[in-house]
Every structure is written in C-alpha cells, then in structure tokens.
Amino acid sequence: MLHDSPVINVGGLDIDLSVVLMLIVTCMIVFLIARLATRNLSVENPGKMQNFMEWVVEFVQGLISSTMDLKKGKPFLSLGTTLILFIFVGNMLGLPFNIVTEYNDASKAHIFGQEIVSVTEKIHAAQERHPGEEVEVGISWWKSPTADPAVTMGLSAMVFVLVHFVGITRNTKGYFKHYLQPYIFFLPINLIEQLSKLLTLGMRLFANIYAGEVLISVLIALGSSGIIGGIVSIPLLMAWQGFSIFIGSIQAFVFTILTFVYISQVIETHEEH
Amino acid sequence: MHFVPSSLVLALIAFLILYFVLNKYAFGPLFSMMEKRRELVLQQINEASQTREQAVAYVEEQKQALQDARKEAYDIIEQSRQTSSKQTEQLLDQAKAEAARIKEEAVRDIQSEKNKAVEALRSELGSASVKIASKLLEKEVGSDAAQEELVDQYLKKVGGRS
Numbered sequence: 206m207l208h209d210s211p212v213i214n215v216g217g218l219d220i221d222l223s224v225v226l227m228l229i230v231t232c233m234i235v236f237l238i239a240r241l242a243t244r245n246l247s248v249e250n251p252g253k254m255q256n257f258m259e260w261v262v263e264f265v266q267g268l269i270s271s272t273m274d275l276k277k278g279k280p281f282l283s284l285g286t287t288l289i290l291f292i293f294v295g296n297m298l299g300l301p302f303n304i305v306t307e308y309n310d311a312s313k314a315h316i317f318g319q320e321i322v323s324v325t326e327k328i329h330a331a332q333e334r335h336p337g338e339e340v341e342v343g344i345s346w347w348k349s350p351t352a353d354p355a356v357t358m359g360l361s362a363m364v365f366v367l368v369h370f371v372g373i374t375r376n377t378k379g380y381f382k383h384y385l386q387p388y389i390f391f392l393p394i395n396l397i398e399q400l401s402k403l404l405t406l407g408m409r410l411f412a413n414i415y416a417g418e419v420l421i422s423v424l425i426a427l428g429s430s431g432i433i434g435g436i437v438s439i440p441l442l443m444a445w446q447g448f449s450i451f452i453g454s455i456q457a458f459v460f461t462i463l464t465f466v467y468i469s470q471v472i473e474t475h476e477e478h
Numbered sequence: 479m480h481f482v483p484s485s486l487v488l489a490l491i492a493f494l495i496l497y498f499v500l501n502k503y504a505f506g507p508l509f510s511m512m513e514k515r516r517e518l519v520l521q522q523i524n525e526a527s528q529t530r531e532q533a534v535a536y537v538e539e540q541k542q543a544l545q546d547a548r549k550e551a552y553d554i555i556e557q558s559r560q561t562s563s564k565q566t567e568q569l570l571d572q573a574k575a576e577a578a579r580i581k582e583e584a585v586r587d588i589q590s591e592k593n594k595a596v597e598a599l600r601s602e603l604g605s606a607s608v609k610i611a612s613k614l615l616e617k618e619v620g621s622d623a624a625q626e627e628l629v630d631q632y633l634k635k636v637g638g639r640s
Contacts, residue, residue: 212482224485228492235496239504246511248518258508283505287497355485363490 208305208345208422210353211316212323219322227350231295238290262286268462273469281468284367288360289461292351292410296453299349299418300446303425306344351456352415354407361407364464369399372471380471406463413456417449600637604630 211222242258251259265285269278308324324342331340350356372380384395424445428438608626 210482218484219482220488221482221485224482225488228489232492232496236499236504239500243504243508246507248511248515255508258504259512262505262508262512282509283501284497286505287493287500291493291496350489353482353485353489355482356489359486359489360493362486363493 208303208343209323209327210348211321211344211346213316213319214322215319221353221355222316222321223344223346223348224350224353224356226346227295227298227348228356231291231298231350234294234298235287235290238294261290265289265461268458269465272462272465273473277472278465278468281465285461285465288464289457292360292460293454293457295349295351295356296414296457297349297450299347299352299414300421300449300453302347303345303422304347306346308342308344309339348418349414349453351410352418354411354415357411358407360410360460361403364406364467365399365403368464368467368471371468376472379473383471402467406460406467410456410460413452417445417452420445421449596637600633604633607633 210224212219213222214220238254239258242254244254245252246255262282265282266275268285269275269282272278308321308328321344324344327342328340369380384392386395421442424438424442427434428442429435604626608629611629
C-alpha cells in the first residue's frame with residue numbers, strides 16, 4: 206500500500222530518483238511562475254501575474270518586518286520569497302496525482318540500465334522470508350519533494366547554517382554571549398535548543414506533508430477496494446485534499462516565518478533588563 | 479520511507495541554484511521595479527501637495543486682487559463724486575461772479591450814459607439859453623465869452639442842485 210522510492214546506486218552513492226525528478230519539476234515550476242510574472246515589468250501598469258508576484262513579495266516583506274527591522278532584513282527578502290514559493294509549490298505537487306510502477310520480479314526493476322536498489326532489496330527480503338510467494342513492490346515516482354525527510358532537512362540545514370553564519374558575522378559578540386545566558390551552565394541547554402531548532406524546522410514540514418500524502422494514498426487504496434469503498438472515499442478524498450492545500454500553505458508560511466524569526470534572534474542585540 | 483543522504487545534498491543544490499537564478503532573472507528586476515514605483519508614488523504625492531499649495535496661494539492671490547480692484551473701483555467712484563460736486567460748485571461760483579460782473583458793467587454803462595446825457599443836455603441848455611437871451615437882449619448882450627461863462631456858471635449851480 207505504501208509505496209517505496211526509486212533508489213538507484215551510482216558509484217556507491219544512493220540516489221533517490223523521485224526526489225531528483227520532483228526537485229527539478231518544482232524548481233522549473235517556480236522559475237516559470239517567477240519568470241512569467243516578471244516578463245513584462247511595468248512601473249505604472251502591472252499585469253495580473255506581476256501583481257501576484259508583487260503580492261507575494263510584499264507578503265514576505267510583511268513577514269520580515271513583523272520579526273525584525275525591515276532594513277536589517279532586506280537582504281533576506283529574495284531568500285524568503287524563494288523559500289515560500291519553493292515549499293508551497295512542492296507541497297501542492299503531491300496532491301493532484303501520483304505515478305506508481307509495480308514490480309514483481311527483481312530482474313525487471315531497472316531504470317537507465319541501473320538497478321533500483323530499494324525494489325530488489327525488498328523483493329529479496331520477502332523471498333527469503335516466504336520463499337516461492339508472489340511479491341509486489343510499488344514505486345512512487347511523483348510526490349511532494351517536501352514529503353521526503355532528506356529534502357526538508359536539507360532546507361532546514363541551509364537555514365541553520367545561514368542563521369549561524371549571519372549571527373557570527375553580523376553580531377559576533379551578542380551571538381557568543383547568547384550561549385552563556387542567563388548563566389554559564391545554561392550552555393548545554395542553549396546548544397540543545399539550537400539543535401532542536403534545526404530538527405523541528407525540517408521535521409515539522411516533512412511530517413505534515415508526508416502524513417497528508419499517506420492519508421491520500423490510504424484513501425485511494427480504500428477507493429480501489431470495492432464499490433462501497435469507492436463511494437465512501439471520494440468525498441473523504443475531496444475533503445482531505447482541500448485540507449492538504451490548507452496545510453501546505455500553512456507549512457510554507459511557517460517555515461518561512463520561522464527562518465526570519467531565527468535570523469532576527471541572532472542579529473538583534475538583546476539589551477539587559 | 480528511507481532517509482537518503484544524497485537527497486539532502488541534491489535538495490540543497492537545487493534550492494541554491496533556484497535561489498540564484500530567481501535572484502538574477504526575476505527578483506532583481508522585480509525589486510528594482512518596485513523601488514522605482516515607490517519613488518514614483520512618493521514623487522507624485524510630493525507634486526500633488528506642491529500643486530495644492532500653489533493652488534491655495536493662487537486663490538489667495540486672486541482674492542487679494544479682487545479685494546484691491548473693488549477698493550479701487552470704490553475709490554474712483556468716490557473721487558469722481560467729489561470732483562463732480564466740486565466742479566458744480568465751481569461752475570456755480572463762476573456763473574454767479576459772471577452775473578455780478580455783467581450787472582456791474584451794466585450799471586456803470588447806465589451811469590456813464592446818464593452823465594453823458596446830462597452833459598449834453600446842459601451844454602444844449604446853455605447855448606439855448608444864450609440864444610434866448612441874445613434874442614431877448616439883441617445888441618446889449620453880444621456873443622461875448624464873458625457872458626457865456628457867466629451863464630454857464632449860473633446853470634451849473636442850477637444843474638448841481640437838480
């Protein structure tokens with residue numbers, strides 16, 4: 206029921222092909238939207254797409270100014286806009302459809318002349334446990350890139366590195382002092398806090414989107430189980446997909462604003478009260 | 479679900495490429511355009527307030543000019559009224575003086591005419607009385623100058639009394 210990802214092994218390195226595909230698709234869509242919106246830029250007579258893009262930029266500007274001084278936050282404006290667009294588009298991509306290929310035989314699980322490791326491993330493991338039985342392994346090619354923990358952790362790690370880099374370069378004294386506050390023996394707690402920020406930022410996004418996709422595939426499985434299941438599953442699917450759009454938007458928003466909150470925490474000098 | 483470490487790196491690379499490409503081809507121009515629009519709006523607001531100030535000043539100026547014109551018109555009317563009344567008076571005075579002069583002249587004329595008439599009458603009367611006397615006296619009284627003078631004197635006394 207739950208589908209695996211197509212992992213191939215190139216030169217000892219595992220590569221998830223669905224992630225590669227979805228990253229490319231997401232980047233292409235975001236770039237296309239941004240490029241279409243900024244194709245015919247006009248100061249006095251903006252088109253519909255330009256208005257939309259300006260709305261997005263102003264929305265991100267609002268997020269920045271709500272967390273820190275807009276002057277200090279201006280350099281992060283395009284980062285924030287890219288983040289929110291990338292995550293939003295990524296979240297939406299997994300909703301409308303899915304592409305699944307199923308394999309019974311380990312020898313057929315190949316793509317571009319490469320063995321799909323995740324499939325063959327699973328088939329071999331199943332055959333060892335129950336020799337002679339039919340096994341079926343589904344591979345999902347189309348999914349939200351943000352439903353992959355590695356992708357969200359990658360984004361989260363990028364934010365983490367950026368935050369600490371900005372903290373060290375722009376607010377050196379305040380940054381290091383902050384670890385020893387309020388007392389010197391709070392150092393381990395502060396370190397854990399930083400680490401938890403890294404983990405929660407990535408995991409929150411991943412878990413929300415992954416859970417949404419799991420429920421969608423569960424409902425699809427219910428729908429294909431029989432006539433009654435199909436009748437029941439359609440309204441449920443509609444409701445859940447609508448809710449997933451909502452969750453996807455919220456998660457894109459949350460990720461972006463948390464990025465700004467973390468940045469503002471390290472560049473704002475805290476005065477002693 | 480697997481955690482594939484290469485995906486993390488791939489995601490990072492993909493995102494960074496997207497970030498730089500967007501920054502260069504989409505957000506850079508968009509931000510500069512938005513900045514331009516902000517400046518344009520600011521400039522237009524300034525211009526509008528300037529124009530409004532100018533309009534207010536202009537209206538004030540117009541009001542002042544209207545006030546001045548009204549005052550000037552009032553002055554002119556007042557002045558002409560004064561001049562006309564003065565002129566009337568002057569004309570009246572002139573006419574009075576003229577009338578008085580003409581009257582005086584007439585009186586003088588009458589006087590001189592009267593004098594002349596009296597003079598003529600007197601001389602006529604003198605010669606007439608001499609003639610009467612010579613007619614009466616004939617020879618005794620010649621046309622002697624001494625005699626005429628005597629009569630003249632006498633007549634003067636009479637005329638002076640009359």
